Amino acid sequence: MAHPTNRGIIDCLHDQNLSFTDLLNKVGNSDHGRFGYHLRILREFVELEPTTKKYRLTDKGKLLANLIRDFRFLTSGANESSRYVKNLRIGDHAVALYDNEDFKRSMSFPFLKAGLSRGEAAVYVVSEEKLDSEVREVQKYGIDFDSLPKGAFTAISAYEWYLRKGKAKAKTIVTNWQTLIHEKEKAGFAGVHVAGEATGFINTGLSEELLKFDELLGRQLVFGVCGLCLYDKNILEEGFLTRVLNCHGHVISKDLIGKTVA
Numbered sequence: 001m002a003h004p005t006n007r008g009i010i011d012c013l014h015d016q017n018l019s020f021t022d023l024l025n026k027v028g029n030s031d032h033g034r035f036g037y038h039l040r041i042l043r044e045f046v047e048l049e050p051t052t053k054k055y056r057l058t059d060k061g062k063l064l065a066n067l068i069r070d071f072r073f074l075t076s077g078a079n080e081s082s083r084y085v086k087n088l089r090i091g092d093h094a095v096a097l098y099d100n101e102d103f104k105r106s107m108s109f110p111f112l113k114a115g116l117s118r119g120e121a122a123v124y125v126v127s128e129e130k131l132d133s134e135v136r137e138v139q140k141y142g143i144d145f146d147s148l149p150k151g152a153f154t155a156i157s158a159y160e161w162y163l164r165k166g167k168a169k170a171k172t173i174v175t176n177w178q179t180l181i182h183e184k185e186k187a188g189f190a191g192v193h194v195a196g197e198a199t200g201f202i203n204t205g206l207s208e209e210l211l212k213f214d215e216l217l218g219r220q221l222v223f224g225v226c227g228l229c230l231y232d233k234n235i236l237e238e239g240f241l242t243r244v245l246n247c248h249g250h251v252i253s254k255d256l257i258g259k260t261v262a
Contacts, residue, residue: 005038007068010045010057014065015133017054066140081252085111085228090120090191093214093221094250097233097241104230107252108195109141111228112153115193116143120226121152121184125196128159151187158200168201170212181225191224198231207240214247219260228252 001007008027012018018026024035039046045061048054057065081096085107088094098104112122122143126134135155139145145153162173181192201210214229221227231244233253245251251260 001064001068003038005035006042009038009042009055010061010065010068013046013055013057013061017049017052017056019054023055080257081107081254082110084250084252084257086114088114088226088228088250090224090226091221092250093217093219093227093229093248094252095229095231095244095248096195097231097236097251097253099232099234099254103254104232105137105141108228108230109138109143111195112138112193113141113143115191115226116148116152119190121154121187121189121192123154123156123180123192123194123196125156125158125161125194127197127199128157131155131157149188151184152189158197162200163204163206168204168206168209170209170216173213174216177225178223181223185224191226193226193228195228195230198229199235202232202235211240211243211247214244217247219247219249 001010005027009023012023012026020035020039024032027035039055042061045058045064046055047058047061049056081103085094085096088111096104096107098107108124112124115122124134124138138153138155143153161176162168165176177194184192198210201207217227229244229248231241233241236244245260248260251258
């Protein structure tokens with residue numbers, strides 16, 4: 001696993017089976033012969049499904065894929081960021097800046113688990129196409145849904161919550177959150193921990209409405225919620241990032257962790 005191509009093959013096959021060409025393109029190795037050599041080296045971990053002619057992980061491969069992701073999680077700068085998010089409390093409004101999925105999870109998962117440990121509900125707002133896979137990752141992290149009270153953990157499609165149900169309007173989205181939090185408190189939870197992806201707004205050209213939403217919430221939240229907004233910094237322009245930071249009371253990233261300055 002010291003070779004990045006070998007790790008790339010295992011990682012790409014973690015969530016889906018892929019043809020030779022698709023796998024080659026995803027891993028980014030243009031040499032067909034050399035790539036075939038790597039697949040042969042991994043024959044205990046990768047096999048060709050005879051019906052679809054797509055590559056898939058063997059049982060050993062699935063175990064190896066999980067070990068790679070666990071190792072990456074532990075070495076991705078997670079320790080300091082996870083300690084910080086665990087200490088966020090009801091009323092805190094934080095922004096987490098990530099550049100890859102593993103670092104995003106190293107912030108969001110400990111954050112959600114910390115809320116659950118305090119008798120609060122946890123809500124995870126995820127991109128539509130990643131909803132099922134992210135729920136599986138949450139379970140792998142150690143959040144046991146079966147042991148939680150009814151309604152303690154909720155995963156929501158970002159498109160459904162923000163763009164359809166929220167009509168992509170800041171005031172409507174805030175009202176929807178207030179209603180949901182009231183329902184959770186009525187059910188006996190001490191508050192709500194919310195981790196939500198913001199990518200959907202940016203990819204659909206609704207960045208300004210996203211900023212209005214964060215500005216309405218303010219640096220300190222006034223109702224029973226602790227919020228962690230997840231921003232992919234790869235798609236943020238510098239001026240937009242500055243405005244995002246001004247809307248939040250805390251920032252967590254690989255380079256900067258702490259309270260924001262007014």
